[in-house]
Amino acid sequence: MHPIDEHDEKEWPPGTVRLEDLQQAGKNGEVILQPRPSRDPNDPLNWPRWEKYLNFGLVSFYAMMVFALIDAATPTWAPMNEQLGFSYAILNDSYAVGNGTLCIGAFLLIPFALKYGRRPMYIVSTAAQLGVSIWSAKLETVADIMLINAFSCGVGALAEVIVQMTVADMFFVHERGTMNSFYVWAQNIGGSLAPVAAGYITVSQGWRWVWWWCTIFFGVALVAYIFLYEETKYDHSAIQGVDLRASQDPVAEFGQTASDEEASIEKKTDLSEAKLEPRTSRGSAGPEAYRSRHLSVIDIDSSIPRKSYVQRLAFWTSSPGPLSHFFRHSYQPFLVLFTIPGVFFVSLTYGALIAMSTVQVTTLSSWMAEPPYNFNAAQIGLMSLPSWIGSTLGALVVGPLSDWLIVYLARRNHGIYEPEMRLWVIVAFIPFVPAGLFMFGIGLNNGSSWPVVAIGYGLASFGTLPASSLSLTYLTDAYTEIVGDALVGVTFTRNLLATIFVFVLTPWIANMGIKNVFIIIGVLVTAVLLGTFIFIYYGKKFRVKFAGRYRYYAARQYQSRPV
Secondary structure, eight states: OOOOOTTOGGGOOTTOEEOEEHHHHOSSOEEOOSSOOOSOTTSGGGSOHHHHHHHHHHHHHHHHHHHHHHHTTGGGHHHHHHHTOOOHHHHHHHHHHHHHHHHHHHHHHHHHHHHHOHHHHHHHHHHHHHHHHHHHHTOOSHHHHHHHHHHHHHHHGGGGTHHHHHHHHHOOHHHHHHHHHHHHHHHHHHHHHHHHHHHHHHHHHOTHHHHHHHHHHHHHHHHHHHHTOOOOOOOOSSOTTOOTTOOSOGGGGTTSOHHHHHHHHHHOSSGGGSOOOOOOOOOOOOOHHHHHHHHTSOOOOTTSOOOOHHHHTOSOOOOOOOHHHHHGGGTHHHHHHHHOHHHHHHHHHHHHHHHHHHHHHHHHHHHTTSTTTOOOHHHHHHTTHHHHHHHHHHHHHHHHHHHHHHHHHHHHTTTEEOGGGGHHHHHHHTTHHHHHHHHHHHHHHHTOOHHHHHHHHHHHHHHHHHHHHHHHHHHHHHTGGGHHHHHHHHHHHHHHHHHHHHHHHHHHHHHHOHHHHHHHHHHHHHHHHHTHHHHHHHHHHHHHHTHHHHHHHHTTSSSOOOO
16 A cells, blocks of 8 residues: 555545554554543543443443343233233334334433533433333333333433443544444343343243342442443543644654653643644654654653542533533434435444344244244243344454454554444454344244244344444544534434334234345345445545535534544
């Protein structure tokens, strides 16, 4: 590959960053930290590893419990049908209502996370889910189940956006593939293992105890978030020692000597005092150790005090700005979704995969309770195990593989990272999705033994997790400064597709048969996944062409971190 001209703005669209410094370190250079961390110890990028992992573990548990509350319902459908007289059509519609509120929940709630921080939203939404769990344990009427699904999913929509925002707050580009894979895996634990546990609880303790156990877990989570979760939204308006409009190519910043730079750091204590110079030639890079310290190692200013435990647990961290800035984040995601091709591509890919998984879950719950299977609640719950096994294997492979691959490809590209480099990994997993869907649908149609259906379910999940997690990571890397608005748009498309599929599923199967339905779904999902090739080859051109629009939306964010 030819060297990228650092003066050519078309070569540096949003998302393109220098990931390795090959000038001084030879063929295998040091990995450059992107986004550029400040020198403030309170910057989440500068936190100790244990602190990052504790925060990330808490938010992953949040995502797991949100989806457990949503998906644990399906094994309870049979006893609800018997005891409360709810038809399977009503139960199916209640699930669709939940998907519908998942569409709009993020539009209403994410502006609060952007304005007031992540911490209050995790705490308030967990408290709300705790209340919904108690309500679920006491439900009696059709109105109850419809409203419960509407509220739990409306609030739960946060989990599909805010965790990705937290990952972008705390982790560097070369770490996000692993973190996002773990997040999607944790999400799938809630969607796959919760029905297993719910099935056994339904058989041994009764279906209402499924929700009492959710109440217990949400109560523990609420205490943990109050006393352990720290705010990751960071104010970048005054950062010592870092040019906030630094180029995507940080190596180009080292035209000064080390002594010159250190002198400038002492003077530039505020952005208003710093002289912001355009990118020029690389010039003298200075000693290799100095370059590595600034590009590849977190450099903390010991004169800046770390906030106390009580300060770090402040309930909210408000960003300045009028209400008009707040409310525009309720409609701006629509504009981002339909005016930036990369966001629309990710929303379509992620939406198609999750809609497919939702159809499989709802089909199992109703189809396998009938002859020739006649499964009870515990057995239906166990059928979620193959999905968990498949997604776990996918997570173990794809996270580390994608993070290794982008460093390798960046090295071949003269140290320059393009977000599209991650998409090559998706291609390897595409065949597993239609293969699993066809085996699943045809197996149910033919009344095949349950292992055939289970293997098909597992294969589809093995292909789904890598494509889901890497498409989200691509979005985070390519559009970091507008990731909140972008993910709200993705969530809307994902849940709109799921709602449509679940609502039409019963009459669709009645008219065409389950085999033809799953063949059609398999073909549609495969066609969407093949769109990955379009973005592998043309994704950067799209980023160049729509860079102006991206920067327009980025300027309308609350204190986004410069990338």
